[in-house]
Amino acid sequence: xxxxxxxxxxxxKAPAAPGPPPKRxxxxxxxxxxxxxxxxxxxxxxxxxxxxxxxxxxxxxCSEPPMLGIAVxxxxxxxxxxxxxxxxxxxxxxxxxxxxxxxxxxxxxxDVDKFRETGLTPxxxxxxxxxxxxxxxxxxxxxxxxxxxxxxxxxxxAEILAVQVSAALLDAKGRLALENAGLMAYVHGEYxxxxxxxxxxxxxxxxxxAARRKRG
Ligand SMILES: Cc1cc2nc3c(=O)[nH]c(=O)nc-3n(C[C@H](O)[C@H](O)[C@H](O)COP(=O)(O)O)c2cc1C
Numbered sequence: 292x293x294x295x296x297x298x299x300x301x302x303x304k305a306p307a308a309p310g311p312p313p314k315r316x317x318x319x320x321x322x323x324x325x326x327x328x329x330x331x332x333x334x335x336x337x338x339x340x341x342x343x344x345x346x347x348x349x350x351x352x353c354s355e356p357p358m359l360g361i362a363v364x365x366x367x368x369x370x371x372x373x374x375x376x377x378x379x380x381x382x383x384x385x386x387x388x389x390x391x392x393x394x395x396x397x398x399x400x401x402d403v404d405k406f407r408e409t410g411l412t413p414x415x416x417x418x419x420x421x422x423x424x425x426x427x428x429x430x431x432x433x434x435x436x437x438x439x440x441x442x443x444x445x446x447x448x449a450e451i452l453a454v455q456v457s458a459a460l461l462d463a464k465g466r467l468a469l470e471n472a473g474l475m476a477y478v479h480g481e482y483x484x485x486x487x488x489x490x491x492x493x494x495x496x497x498x499x500x501a502a503r504r505k506r507g
Contacts, residue, residue, distance in 0.1 A: 300495045325476035325483065326350070328392055330382040330427060331361060332413070334372045334400075336420035341413055343405040343424070344369040345396030347477045348444060349381065357451040359433065362444035368400040373447055377435040378419040382427035385473040389482045392475075418452040428457040428472040 328347045335341035348362035359381065363370050373379055384392050391409045398405060406413050406422075413422030416432045423430035433449035460468050476483045 321348075322479070325478045327383070328475065328477035328482065330384055330388075330392060330395055330411075330424055331369070331379050332382060332424055333369050333376065333379040333421050335413070335422050336378075337376055339372045339376060340400065340404065341406055341422050342369055342372060342400035343395045343409070343411070344400070345392050346381075352448060358436070358448060359431065359451060360446050360448045362441070362446050364444055370445070373435065374438070376421065378421050379433050379435075379447070379449070380416055380419060380421055380423045381431040381433060382424040383429040383431075383472070383474055384424075384427050386475045386482075386484045387473065388426060389475060392482070416453070417455070423455060428460055428474075429469070430455040 326347050327349055328345065329349055331344050331346045331349075333339075333342055333344070344363070344367060346361050346363070350360055352358050352360045361379070361381070363373060391411060394409065395405050398408075405411075412425035414425045416423045416430070418432045419434060423432070431451045432453040432455070434452055435447050435449045437448040439446040439448070456467060457472070460472055462468055470488060474485060476485060
């Protein structure tokens with residue numbers, strides 16, 4: 292079988308550069324960046340109060356079924372709630388909620404009612420008993436399927452049973468314009484707004500892309 296020579300992503304010709312800078316060894320650690328930062332809501336059933344915990348160790352882990360994982364330290368007030376109820380909602384905050392996100396990540400539900408103190412609105416979810424956060428444009432209702440004690444954190448793997456999106460993000464054709472949600476990221480200890488879109492899935496191989504790029 293003959294293989295076509297790989298074409299690789301087309302690039303504009305640039306003046307000869309000195310090449311990438313040299314590397315320095317850095318301490319092994321959690322430098323994966325950017326990562327999402329989310330408000331996880333839990334509780335509100337089985338005698339547990341509704342609570343909010345800020346989580347940055349969160350990620351998509353499976354497409355079919357749709358699943359994600361959150362890593363939580365056992366000493367968190369939210370931990371026994373997650374373990375015993377097996378339910379939570381991942382609420383994606385817009386950048387205007389950065390202060391609330393940070394606050395929920397430094398205060399404990401042991402001492403404060405975070406819904407009351409932040410003024411965030413709890414709304415009933417459709418598939419789980421814990422509330423979702425009305426002010427967050429996207430809410431993922433999750434049921435825990437597996438827990439895995441890893442060390443400092445326990446990983447809660449969960450199936451996404453239902454998704455709520457703000458109606459304001461749907462255009463006339465019913466398309467979800469998530470780019471208008473003003474979502475934020477967490478980068479090396481800092482909250483960051485997302486920059487402009489630089490491409491769409493598969494744009495590097497789509498016909499006409501190079502021509503369009505040349506035109507400007
Ligand atoms: C930006 C940010 C990200 C955080 N990510 C996590 C995380 O992934 N896992 C975790 O256990 N705690 C994380 N925390 C810490 C908890 O949110 C914090 O300890 C919180 O007060 C726990 O709330 P609770 O005691 O009401 O459960 C994070 C805090 C901040 C500010």
